[in-house]
Amino acid sequence: MPGKNVGGVLRVCTALVMALVCHLAAQTRPAADVIITNANIYTVDKTKPRAEAVAILGDRIVAVGAIAEVDTWRGSNTKVIDAGGKLVLPGFDDAHVHLVNGGKQLESIQLNDATSSSEFVNRIAERAKKIPKGEWITGGDWDETKWDPPQMPSKELIDAVTPDTPVLVGRYDGHMALANSIALKLAGITGKTPDPPGGLIVRDARGNPTGGLKDAAMDFVNKVMPPLSHDRRLRAVKRALAHAASLGVTSVQDMNPEYADVEVYSELLDRGELTARIYAAPMITGWEDQAKIGIRRAFGSPYLRMGAVKGYADGSLGSTTAYFFDPFTDTPNTHGILDAQMQPISKMRQRILGADASGIQLCIHAIGDQGISLILDLFADVVKAHGQSDRRLRIEHAQHMAANDFERFAQLHVIASVQPFHAIDDGRFAERRIGPDRIKRTYAFRTFLEHGVRLALGTDWDVAPLNPMLTVYAAVTRATLDGKNPNGWVPEQKLTVPETLEAYTMGSAYAEFQDQEKGSITSGKLADMVILSDDILSIDPKLIRDVQVEVTIVGGKIVWQKEAHPTQ
Ligand SMILES: [Zn+2]
Numbered sequence: 001m002p003g004k005n006v007g008g009v010l011r012v013c014t015a016l017v018m019a020l021v022c023h024l025a026a027q028t029r030p031a032a033d034v035i036i037t038n039a040n041i042y043t044v045d046k047t048k049p050r051a052e053a054v055a056i057l058g059d060r061i062v063a064v065g066a067i068a069e070v071d072t073w074r075g076s077n078t079k080v081i082d083a084g085g086k087l088v089l090p091g092f093d094d095a096h097v098h099l100v101n102g103g104k105q106l107e108s109i110q111l112n113d114a115t116s117s118s119e120f121v122n123r124i125a126e127r128a129k130k131i132p133k134g135e136w137i138t139g140g141d142w143d144e145t146k147w148d149p150p151q152m153p154s155k156e157l158i159d160a161v162t163p164d165t166p167v168l169v170g171r172y173d174g175h176m177a178l179a180n181s182i183a184l185k186l187a188g189i190t191g192k193t194p195d196p197p198g199g200l201i202v203r204d205a206r207g208n209p210t211g212g213l214k215d216a217a218m219d220f221v222n223k224v225m226p227p228l229s230h231d232r233r234l235r236a237v238k239r240a241l242a243h244a245a246s247l248g249v250t251s252v253q254d255m256n257p258e259y260a261d262v263e264v265y266s267e268l269l270d271r272g273e274l275t276a277r278i279y280a281a282p283m284i285t286g287w288e289d290q291a292k293i294g295i296r297r298a299f300g301s302p303y304l305r306m307g308a309v310k311g312y313a314d315g316s317l318g319s320t321t322a323y324f325f326d327p328f329t330d331t332p333n334t335h336g337i338l339d340a341q342m343q344p345i346s347k348m349r350q351r352i353l354g355a356d357a358s359g360i361q362l363c364i365h366a367i368g369d370q371g372i373s374l375i376l377d378l379f380a381d382v383v384k385a386h387g388q389s390d391r392r393l394r395i396e397h398a399q400h401m402a403a404n405d406f407e408r409f410a411q412l413h414v415i416a417s418v419q420p421f422h423a424i425d426d427g428r429f430a431e432r433r434i435g436p437d438r439i440k441r442t443y444a445f446r447t448f449l450e451h452g453v454r455l456a457l458g459t460d461w462d463v464a465p466l467n468p469m470l471t472v473y474a475a476v477t478r479a480t481l482d483g484k485n486p487n488g489w490v491p492e493q494k495l496t497v498p499e500t501l502e503a504y505t506m507g508s509a510y511a512e513f514q515d516q517e518k519g520s521i522t523s524g525k526l527a528d529m530v531i532l533s534d535d536i537l538s539i540d541p542k543l544i545r546d547v548q549v550e551v552t553i554v555g556g557k558i559v560w561q562k563e564a565h566p567t568q
Contacts, residue, residue, distance in 0.1 A: 030057060030075070031073060031074060031075020031076070031077065031078050032055035032056055032057050032062060032063070032073035032074065032075065032078050033056055033057055033058065033077075033078065033079065033556055034055070034056040034078065034079045034080075034081065034527075034553075034556055035053060035054070035055045035056070035070060035071070035073060035074055035078055035079075035080045035081070036053060036054050036056075036080075036081045036083055036088060036529075036531070037052070037053040037067055037070065037071070037080060037081070037082060037083065038052065038053070038067065038082045038083055038084060038085060039051075039052060039053060039054070039083035039085070039086065039087075039088045039531070040052075040083070040085055040086060040087045040088065040535060041053070041054060041064070041087075041088040041089075041521060042087060042088070042089055042498075042501070042537060043064060043090070043520055043521040043522065044089070044090050044501055044502055044505045044506055044519065044520040044521065045064075045520040045521060045522045047522075048064060048065075048522075051064045051065050051066070051070075051521070052065070052066050052067045052070075053065065053066065053067045053069070053070035053071070054070060054088070054521055054527075054529070055070045055073035055074075056527040056553075056556040057073075057556075058556060059302070059526055059527055059555035059556045059557075060524060060525065060526060060527055060556070061521060061522065061523050061524065061525050061526075061527045062523060062524075063523055064521055064522065064523055081531075081551070083531050086531050086532060086533070086534075086535070086550065087531070087532045087534070087535045087536065087537065088521070088529055088530070088531050088532075089248075089501060089505070089521075089529060089530050089532065090250075090505040090506075090518070090519055090520050090521050090528060090529055090530075091248060091249070091250025091251065091505070091518075091528035091529055091530055091552065091553070091554065092247075092248050092249045092250060092251075092468040092504050092505065092508075092530070093249075093250065093251035093252075093253070093504065093505055093508035093509050093512070093514075093518070093519065094244075094249050094251070094252045094253065094457075094458045094459055094461070094466065094468070094508070095253045095417045095456035095457060095458035095507075095508040095511050095512070096253060096255055096396055096397075096417055096419060096456075096458035096459065096460050097252045097253065097254055097255065097458065097459060097460070097461045097462075097466065098254070098255055098256070098257075098460070098461065098462055098463070099237065099240045099252055099254045099257065099261070099278070099461075100228075100233060100236050100237060100240070100257060100258070100261045100264075101461075101462045102236075102240045102243070102461045102462040102466060103235070103236030103237050103238070103239040103240030103241075103243075104139070104228075104232075104236045104462075105139065105462045106236075106239045106240065106243055107139075107232075107235060107236050107239050108138060108139025108140065109123060109124065109127045109137055109138075109139055109140050109169065110123070110139075110140070110141070111123055111124075111140035111141060111142040111143075111169060112140070112141040112142060112143055112146075112172055113146070114142065114146070114147065115146060115147060115148060116147050116148055117144075117147055117151055117153065117157060120142060120147070120153065120157070121157055121158055121161060124137060124158050124161060124162060124167065124169070125158075125161035125162070128161060128162045128164075128165040128167075131165065133164045133165070134164065134165070134166070135165065135232075136165070136166050136167070136168065136183075136225055136226075137162070137165055137166070137167045137168075137169060138167075138168050138169065138170070138225070139169065139170065140169030140170055141170060141171070141172040142169060142170070142171055142172065142178070143171070143172045144171075152202075152212065153178050153211070153212075154178070154204075154210040154211050154212065155178070155179065155180045155181050155184065155209075155210060155211030156210075156211075158178070158180050158211075159180050159181050162180050162182070163182075164182075165180075165182070166179075166180065166182045166183040166186055166225075167179060167180040167182070167183055168183050168213075168218070168221045168222070168225070170218075175214060175215055176212060176213065176214045176215075176218075177212075177213050177218045177221070178211050178212060178213075179211045179213055179221050180211060181211070183211075183221050184209055184211065184221075186221070186224045187220040187221040187223070187224050188220070188224075189201060189209055189213075189220055189221075190209070191203070191206075191207045191208045191209065193209075193220075195217065196216045196217055196219070196220070197216060198215055198216035199213070199214055199215045199216025199217035199218070199219070200213075200214040200215065200217055201213060201214075201217050202214065227260075228260070230260070230263075230264070233260060233261065233264050234264050234267070234268075237261070237264050237265065237268065238268075238273075241268075241273075241274065241275045241276055242275070242560075243466060244275070244276045244466060245275045245276065245552050245554070245559040245560035246549065246552070246560050247466055247467050247468060247469075247549055247552075248468055248530035248532070248549035248552050248560075249276060249466060249468060250276055250277065250518075250528040250529075250530070250552065250553075250554045250559075251276060251277040251278075251279070251508070251509070251512075251514075251518065251528065252276050252277070252278055252279070253278075253279045253281065253308075253363075253458065253508070253511070253512055254278055254279065254280045254281065255281055255310045255363065255365075255396065256281065256282060256283045256310040257280050257281075257282055258282075259282065259286075259289075261280070262280050262282070262306070265278050265280065265304050266304060269301070269303050269304045274303045274304065275554055275559040275560075276554065276559075277302060277303050277304070277305075277518075277526075277528070277554070278303070278304050278305070279298070279305045279306075279308065279512045279514075280304070280305070280306050280308075281306075281308035281309055281310040281361070281363050282306075282309060282310070283309065283310060283311070284309040284310060284311035284312075284341065284351050284352075284355065284362075284364075285311075285341065285351070286309075287309045287351055287354060287355040287358070287360055288354070290306060290307065290309070290358070290360055291354070291355065291358035291360060295307050295360070296358070296359030296360065297359055297360060297361040297391070297392070297513055298361070298512060298513035298514065302517060302518075302526055302555070303555075305512070307359070307360055307361060308360060308361035308362070308363055308512075309355055309360055309361070309362060309363065310363045310364070310365065310396070311341055311348065311351065311352070311362070311363070311364045311365065312339035312341050312342075312364070312365045313338065313339055313341075313342055313348075313364055313365060313366035313367075313371040313372070313374060313375050314336055314337065314338055314339055314342070314365070314366060314367055314368050314371035315336065315337055315339065315367070316367060317367060317368075317399065317400070317426055317430060317433060317434075318426065318429075320334055320336065320433070321336055321337045322336045322367035322368035322371060322399070322400065323335070323336035323337060323338050323366075323367075323368040323370045323371035323374075324336050324368040324369050324370055324371075324400065324434070324438075325369055325370045325373075325402065326438075328433050328434060329432065329433060329434055329435040330432050330433050331433070335368075335370070336368045336370070336371070338371070338374075339365075342374070345374065345378075348378060349378055349381060352364075352378050352379075352381075352382060353381065353382060353385055353386075356382045356385075356386055356391060357386060361391065361392060361393075361394070361513070362379075362382075362391075362393050362394065363394040363396050363417065364378075364394070364395055364396060365395075365396040365397055366395050366396070366397065366398065367397045367398075367399045367400060368399075368400055369400045369401060369402040369405070369438070369441075370402075372395060372398060372400070372401060372402070372405060373402055373405055375395055376395075376405055376408045376409065376412060376414065379393050379412050379414060380408070380412060383412060392413070392415055392510070392511060392513060393412060393413065393414045393415065394414065394415045394417050394456070394511055395409075395414055395415070395416060395417065396417045397417070397418065397419065397422070397460075398416040398417070398418055398448075399418075399422070399426075399442060399443060400434065400438060400441065400442050401441040401442075401444055401447070402441070403441060406444075406447055406448065406450075406451040406453065407451060409448070409451065409453045410451045410452045410453050413454075414453070415453070415454045415455070415456050415507075415510070415511045416445075416448045416453050416454070416455050416456070417455075417456045417458060417511060418443065418445060418448075418455060418456070418457060418458070419457070419458050419459055419460045419464060419471070420443070420445070420457065420471050420472075420474035420475035420478075420495075420500075421459055421460075421464040421465065421470055421471050421474045422443070422460065422463075422464060423442075423443035423474055423475075423478060423489070424474040424477075424478060424479060424480050424481050424489070425464065425480075425481055426442075426443075427443075427478070427480035427481075427485060427489040427490075428480050428481060428482045428484070430442055439490060440490060442490065443478075443490070443493060444490075444493050445475060445493050445494075445495050446492060446493045446494065446495065447493065449495075449499065454503075454507055454510055454511070455503035455507050456503065456507045456508040456510065456511035457471060457475070457500065457503045457504040457507060457508055458471075458508065459471055468504065469536075469544055469545050469546070469547045469548075470545050471500075471504065472497065472500050472501070472504070472536060472544050473541065473542075473544040473545040475494070475495045475499075475500040475503075476494060476495060476496065476497055476500055476541045476544065477494070477541050477542060477544075478490065478491060478493065478494050479542070497536055497537050497541070497544075498537065505518075505519045505520060506519040506520055507519075526555060527553060527554075527555060527556040528553065528554050528555065529552075529553050530549050530550075530551065530552050530553070531549070531550045531551040532547055532548070532549060532550065533547055533548040533549070533550055533562075534547045548562060549562065550562045550563070
C-alpha cells in the first residue's frame with residue numbers, strides 16, 4: 001500500500017516537472033516565422049494526413065496539427081496567414097521539365113493569335129524595337145489560317161520593320177518557318193541554293209527565296225544562329241521560375257540542360273533568387289564530366305543539385321519514332337527508330353554501367369514498348385554487374401508497356417516518371433496509331449501502381465503546359481483534349497486525386513532522392529507548400545483544371561501570391 005502512494009506522488013511530480021519543462025521550452029524556443037492557420041491541410045504524410053495549421057521556422061516546418069497546438073509557436077513577429085479554410089498541399093515537384101526551353105517559350109514573340117498580316121508585322125516590328133541590334137527574333141508559332149484574309153507570309157512583309165534584326169519565326173506546326181532577308185543572307189540562302197534532302201526553300205515565280213523554309217531547309221538558318229547568350233539564358237530562367245512560382249511548382253527536375261544552364265542556376269542560387277529547387281540531369285553522353293569530379297546522385301544543396309544524367313532510347317509516338325516491337329497500325333512500314341545513343345546498344349550499355357559505377361542516377365527517355373524493354377534489359381545488366389542498391393533508376397515517359405514488363409519494372413525498382421498531360425493529348429490519335437490491344441497498356445498509371453511501381457509525376461514542359469492542375473486533371477479524368485472521351489480514355493487507368501498528389505509530391509521527391517527532405521507537410525521537412533483556390537480533393541474532377549494557386553511558399557518564403565491574404 002505505501003508503495004502505491006509513493007508511486008502516486010512520483011507520478012504527480014513527473015507531471016509537474018514535465019509541465020515545467022514544456023513551459024520553459026515554449027519560452028526559450030524561438031517563435032515561428034510563419035504560421036498558416038485556419039487551413040484545410042492535406043499533408044501527403046500517411047502518419048498524419050490532415051491538419052488545420054502549420055508553423056514554419058527558417059526554411060523548415062516545425063509543427064503541423066490542430067490550430068491550438070500550432071498556435072503555441074506564435075510570437076510577436078510571427079507572420080500569420082489565415083488560409084480561410086482553403087486547401088494547403090505540399091508544393092508540386094515536377095519530375096521532368098526543360099526549364100530553359102520553357103523560359104525561352106515564355107520570352108519569345110507570340111504570333112499565334114494574330115488575326116491579320118498587319119498584326120503579325122506590327123508584333124514583329126515592336127519586338128525588333130525592343131531588343132538590341134543583331135539579336136534574333138525566333139519562336140512565334142504563327143498561323144496564317146487565322147488571318148483575314150489568310151495569306152502565306154513572305155520576307156517582304158517584315159523586311160522593312162527588321163532592318164537590323166535577323167528573324168526566323170516558326171509556323172505553329174513546327175514544319176515551316178519564315179526568315180527575313182538578313183537571316184537568309186546570314187545562312188547563305190540564294191536563288192541558287194538547292195533544296196536540302198527532306199526540306200524545301202519556298203520560291204517566287206522567278207525562283208527567288210520568299211523567306212518560307214520547310215522542314216530540313218530551316219536548318220540552314222538554325223545553324224547560323226548564335227548560341228543563347230548568358231543574358232538571354234538568365235532572362236529565360238527568371239521567366240521560367242516566375243511561371244513555376246505562379247503555378248505552385250516548388251521543385252523541378254531539369255532534363256538534359258546545357259552546362260551553361262546550370263551556370264545560370266548557380267548564379268541565381270548565389271544571389272538567393274532561385275524560387276524553385278532544381279535537380280539538373282545533363283545528357284548521358286557527358287556522364288564522365290560529373291563522374292570525373294566525383295559528383296554523385298543528388299549532390300548539392302536543397303536548392304540546386306546534380307548527379308543524374310538523362311539519356312534517350314527512342315523518339316515519340318506523334319512522330320512515329322517511338323520504338324515498338326510491332327509496326328504502327330496506321331504506318332505499318334515502320335515500328336519506330338532507336339535513338340542515336342542506342343546505336344549500337346553496347347555503347348549505351350557502357351555509358352549506363354559507367355555512370356552507375358560512379359554513383360550517378362540514370363533517367364532514360366523510353367516511350368515505345370521495345371524501347372522500354374531494351375532499357376529494362378540494360379538496367380538488369382546494371383543490377384547484375386553492380387549488385388542491388390538504392391539507385392532509383394528511372395524511365396522517363398514509360399508510355400507504352402509490353403504486358404510482361406510491369407513485373408520487371410517492379411523487380412528492378414525502376415521509377416516510372418510519367419506525364420499525364422501527354423495522355424490526354426496523345427489520346428486523340430494514339431488508338432489509330434497503335435491499335436486496340438497496345439492501347440490498354442498505354443499511360444498505364446494504375447497498372448504501375450498495382451505492380452508496386454513508384455510513380456513520379458511531371459509535365460515535360462515546354463512540350464506540355466507546366467500547370468500542375470492540368471496534370472492532376474489529366475490523371476484523374478483522362479478526358480482527351482478533343483472532348484471525345486469525357487468519361488476517360490482507357491478509364492481503368494485513371495488515378496484518384498490522392499494517388500495523383502502522392503505521385504506529384506512524395507513520388508517525385510523520391511525520384512530525386514529527396515523524400516526525407518520534402519514532398520509532404522511534415523515537421524522537419526522543407527517548408528514548400530501551396531494554398532489552392534478550391535479543394536481539389538472534393539470538387540468535381542472536371543473543374544480541377546480551372547483551380548488556381550493563391551500562395552506559393554518555398555523554404556518558408558512566399559514566392560508568389562495571387563492577392564493579399566489577411567495577415568497579422
Ligand atoms: Zn522531355
